[in-house]
Amino acid sequence: MREDHEEFLRATMGAMELVYNLARKFADRQEDAEDLVQETYLAAYRAWRDERRPRRVEPWIATICLNLGRSRYRNRLRRPSEVSIEEREVQAPRSADPERAAVAAMDRQALYEAMWRLPDGQRVAITLVDLAGFSTAEAARAMRTPRGTVLSRLHRGRRGLAVLLWDDVREVEER
Amino acid sequence: MKLWLRMRRHDPERNSAEYVSGELSARARRWFEHHLLDCEDCWREVLLGRFGRRVAEDAHEPVPLGLRDRVRAAVLLSSTDPPSGAVG
Numbered sequence: 001m002r003e004d005h006e007e008f009l010r011a012t013m014g015a016m017e018l019v020y021n022l023a024r025k026f027a028d029r030q031e032d033a034e035d036l037v038q039e040t041y042l043a044a045y046r047a048w049r050d051e052r053r054p055r056r057v058e059p060w061i062a063t064i065c066l067n068l069g070r071s072r073y074r075n076r077l078r079r080p081s082e083v084s085i086e087e088r089e090v091q092a093p094r095s096a097d098p099e100r101a102a103v104a105a106m107d108r109q110a111l112y113e114a115m116w117r118l119p120d121g122q123r124v125a126i127t128l129v130d131l132a133g134f135s136t137a138e139a140a141r142a143m144r145t146p147r148g149t150v151l152s153r154l155h156r157g158r159r160g161l162a163v164l165l166w167d168d169v170r171e172v173e174e175r
Numbered sequence: 176m177k178l179w180l181r182m183r184r185h186d187p188e189r190n191s192a193e194y195v196s197g198e199l200s201a202r203a204r205r206w207f208e209h210h211l212l213d214c215e216d217c218w219r220e221v222l223l224g225r226f227g228r229r230v231a232e233d234a235h236e237p238v239p240l241g242l243r244d245r246v247r248a249a250v251l252l253s254s255t256d257p258p259s260g261a262v263g
Contacts, residue, residue: 004254005250005251005253005254008250009247009250013243013246013247016238016242016243016246017235017237017238020236020238020239020242021235021236024236030239034239034242034245037242037246038245038246038249041246041249041250042249042250042253045250045253045254046253106233111230111233111234112234112236114230114234115231115234126227126231127231129196130228130231130232131231131232131234131235135196135198136192136193136196136198148189151188151189151192151193151196152188152189152192154192154196155188155189155191155192155195155220155224156188157227157231158192158195158223158224158225158226158227158228158230158231159220159223159224159227160227161226161227161230161231161234162223162224162226162227162230163223165230166226
């Protein structure tokens with residue numbers, strides 16, 4: 001029994017950053033995200049003990065977190081955007097390679113708040129693909145949605161972040 | 176249908192998402208990069224998508240101190256429970 005849980009922890013603890021960031025996309029309070037992470041690991045461990053072991057840990061545990069997050073936060077009131085991101089006009093960045101340093105120097109809080117202004121589906125797609133490094137096919141399986149939908153959510157989410165934060169980046173660049 | 180053939184359908188959103196995610200085959204990428212030279216809509220979507228991706232990568236939060244220990248302890252505690260399939 002002891003070996004069982006040690007083997008589980010060895011296999012899964014490396015995925016905690018992914019699970020935590022995914023949980024944060026459901027829960028805006030850090031404590032709630034931590035609870036969701038713990039719940040995810042316990043559910044994963046139960047499956048592990050029942051010999052339902054994955055070939056790849058990350059997509060498996062991310063899917064467990066997604067399912068728990070969905071059921072826990074299904075009825076949550078969604079935060080309305082003050083301005084529709086889809087409709088807002090934005091001037092495209094002048095360069096194909098905006099300064100990474102400018103992005104890095106941005107206020108972290110502004111980044112997190114911008115993420116929260118995206119619809120849930122876009123936020124989750126971005127977390128799986130851009131933060132966790134899933135392919136869009138893997139994200140589609142985890143999100144139980146067609147790959148085309150993931151591509152659309154991914155692009156709209158990225159575009160939304162660009163629209164919301166582009167002015168902030170220019171401000172940093174001009175300092 | 177081959178991806179690069181499907182991309183000939185003008186869909187700036189989907190094409191940009193695949194391009195920025197690095198999921199195009201070499202042939203599809205060459206075709207799309209050639210197309211970008213002439214298509215303002217796709218070029219604009221690629222720039223926004225690329226910038227958004229960079230921002231998203233930066234919006235990564237570190238695991239709070241103590242969470243790993245808390246999870247380890249919770250798993251350890253539950254390891255003494257009977258497996259869910261056990262009859263008890």
